[in-house]
Amino acid sequence: MSLRNLRAIASIYRFELHRFRRTLLTGLLVPVITTSLYFVVFGGAIGSRMTEVDGIPYAAFIVPGLIMMAMFTESIFNASFGIYMPKFTGTIYELLSAPVSAAETIVAYVGAAATKSLIVGAIIFLTAHLFVDVPVAHPVAMVGFMVLIAVSFCLFGFILGIWAQSFEQLQVIPLLLIMPMTFLGGAFYSVHMLAEPWRTITLFNPIVYLISGFRWTFFGRGDVGIEFSLIFVAGMLAVCIAIIGWMFRTGYRLKK
Amino acid sequence: MASIIEIKGLTKRYASGFEALKGVDLTIEEGEIFALLGPNGAGKTTMISIICGIARATVGSVTVAGHDIVRDYRGARTAIGLVPQELSTDQFEQVIDTVTFSRGLFGKPRNDAYVEKILRDLSLWDKRNAKILELSGGMKRRVMIAKALSHEPRVLFLDEPTAGVDVELRRDMWKLIGELRQTGVTIILTTHYIEEAEEMADRVGVINKGELMLVEEKTTLMKKLGKKALTVVLADPIDAVPAELAEWAVTLGADGHEIDYIFDTQAERTGVSSLLRKLGDLGIAYKDLNTRQSSLEDIFVSLVHQEKAV
Numbered sequence: 001m002s003l004r005n006l007r008a009i010a011s012i013y014r015f016e017l018h019r020f021r022r023t024l025l026t027g028l029l030v031p032v033i034t035t036s037l038y039f040v041v042f043g044g045a046i047g048s049r050m051t052e053v054d055g056i057p058y059a060a061f062i063v064p065g066l067i068m069m070a071m072f073t074e075s076i077f078n079a080s081f082g083i084y085m086p087k088f089t090g091t092i093y094e095l096l097s098a099p100v101s102a103a104e105t106i107v108a109y110v111g112a113a114a115t116k117s118l119i120v121g122a123i124i125f126l127t128a129h130l131f132v133d134v135p136v137a138h139p140v141a142m143v144g145f146m147v148l149i150a151v152s153f154c155l156f157g158f159i160l161g162i163w164a165q166s167f168e169q170l171q172v173i174p175l176l177l178i179m180p181m182t183f184l185g186g187a188f189y190s191v192h193m194l195a196e197p198w199r200t201i202t203l204f205n206p207i208v209y210l211i212s213g214f215r216w217t218f219f220g221r222g223d224v225g226i227e228f229s230l231i232f233v234a235g236m237l238a239v240c241i242a243i244i245g246w247m248f249r250t251g252y253r254l255k256k
Numbered sequence: 257m258a259s260i261i262e263i264k265g266l267t268k269r270y271a272s273g274f275e276a277l278k279g280v281d282l283t284i285e286e287g288e289i290f291a292l293l294g295p296n297g298a299g300k301t302t303m304i305s306i307i308c309g310i311a312r313a314t315v316g317s318v319t320v321a322g323h324d325i326v327r328d329y330r331g332a333r334t335a336i337g338l339v340p341q342e343l344s345t346d347q348f349e350q351v352i353d354t355v356t357f358s359r360g361l362f363g364k365p366r367n368d369a370y371v372e373k374i375l376r377d378l379s380l381w382d383k384r385n386a387k388i389l390e391l392s393g394g395m396k397r398r399v400m401i402a403k404a405l406s407h408e409p410r411v412l413f414l415d416e417p418t419a420g421v422d423v424e425l426r427r428d429m430w431k432l433i434g435e436l437r438q439t440g441v442t443i444i445l446t447t448h449y450i451e452e453a454e455e456m457a458d459r460v461g462v463i464n465k466g467e468l469m470l471v472e473e474k475t476t477l478m479k480k481l482g483k484k485a486l487t488v489v490l491a492d493p494i495d496a497v498p499a500e501l502a503e504w505a506v507t508l509g510a511d512g513h514e515i516d517y518i519f520d521t522q523a524e525r526t527g528v529s530s531l532l533r534k535l536g537d538l539g540i541a542y543k544d545l546n547t548r549q550s551s552l553e554d555i556f557v558s559l560v561h562q563e564k565a566v
Contacts, residue, residue: 002363003363004363004364005363007360007363007364007365008360008361008362008363010360011357011359011360011361012361014357014360015357018353022348089344089345089346089347090340090342090344091344091345091346093308093310093338093340093344094338094358094361094403095361096308096309096310097308097309097310097333097336097338098333098361098362099329099330099331099332099333099334099362099363100361100363101330251312255309255310255311255312256270256302256305256310256311256312
């Protein structure tokens with residue numbers, strides 16, 4: 001990759017982060033307030049009646065789920081909005097007419113969106129420490145898992161941004177699919193707490209594997225084995241990259 | 257002059273079956289101003305979009321500065337600056353930031369001095385820290401030109417550059433385009449305003465229904481297809497055109513005070529002297545004679561109408 005290509009990537013990356021800086025206050029304050037509210041409701045009100053889950057204090061148990069939930073939403077929102085807005089305003093012409101490859105475009109947009117998502121994840125992690133002591137059994141794996149999740153969901157968001165033809169379509173998948181799947185995917189409870197057949201049914205929810213994997217990096221154990229979580233994340237990455245590759249190759253909803 | 261753009265058999269067919277371009281062949285010379293004229297839906301924007309990478313061709317090939325737009329898209333696009341028809345800008349960005357971004361997007365190293373020069377040339381320097389949404393339509397158009405020029409392109413596409421711009425700004429834009437040409441940039445502009453092409457272009461192409469009907473030097477075109485109108489200002493008004501003037505097909509104007517006669521400047525006999533003799537024979541006195549060269553607009557309308565008639 002030449003210096004020219006790197007400059008183009010850096011330009012898009014800086015531009016996207018600049019957009020984030022414009023809304024810095026809400027971008028940072030909203031996750032802090034939301035996390036605090038979750039701790040008040042789930043950690044305080046409900047957690048006081050449910051002291052431990054799988055031997056982990058309930059308030060600490062929900063931290064990985066809260067981080068994942070926020071990162072799923074942020075990643076999808078940031079990446080989809082990043083590519084949808086140029087389509088909506090018409091400034092996409094500049095990107096399409098620039099000497100930039102599909103791979104460079106994806107690295108720049110997804111990289112910027114993932115950076116924002118990771119910042120939000122880190123803020124929630126730090127905010128959680130104000131309420132509860134959260135041990136991290138595998139810190140390197142935790143960071144690595146956060147990066148993988150941010151990139152995977154940003155790629156997914158990027159696909160949504162290209163596919164969407166209205167603001168409603170942009171929001172329909174995150175709100176009607178990802179959010180319920182996250183709530184039902186063990187963000188606030190262990191799958192082991194469910195009775196059959198719900199426990200088995202829940203295992204068909206892919207979010208279970210992501211939250212479980214992330215929880216493993218904190219506590220050294222999860223609802224499913226870490227290898228299943230990694231396989232799922234790798235699979236999601238591969239599928240998203242394949243779909244985006246096809247979108248750029250065919251010009252799907254990008255080029256006439 | 258060497259060619260900078262080579263278009264061969266360019267066809268664009270949509271899934272609906274509609275053909276926006278039908279095998280267009282065109283060569284653009286380096287350093288010229290080429291005006292592409294055509295009515296709405298003629299295929300002007302489609303052609304530009306394909307060359308710039310925004311749309312895909314169904315059939316045909318295009319090279320820009322020797323680079324194929326598909327196989328060597330980086331080389332081709334590096335040479336191109338595009339100012340699209342729509343005012344598409346990042347409304348919340350500052351002028352200087354959006355221009356700097358465009359330069360980086362095209363892989364050029366940061367060059368604040370060059371960006372300053374462009375902004376000064378386009379009278380945008382005083383507005384460099386203004387958000388784009390605070391600017392007038394004309395200023396936004398200038399910002400788009402600044403963005404297109406930020407990476408020092410060899411070819412600049414201006415798609416309807418003065419659409420929706422007032423007369424004064426339009427004149428300013430023409431001046432600016434003239435100045436750009438002085439720097440060696442090849443300019444291809446599409447326009448509805450025939451006077452725009454007449455004012456600036458070296459060569460003119462007329463496109464209609466996806467077909468390039470003609471490409472000609474502007475002056476040659478106007479000479480070749482141009483007709484002149486003779487206006488005979490009468491000393492005394494007449495009620496009707498005398499039957500003896502039928503062979504000249506003159507028309508009566510200005511409430512009977514003028515006779516208009518259209519003649520072909522390339523014809524062996526223009527009919528002017530015989531008409532004046534006939535007026536003398538009929539005792540119709542005149543006090544003045546005016547001639548007017550037909551405009552590019554007359555030529556364009558005539559070409560498009562011929563096409564419709566066929």
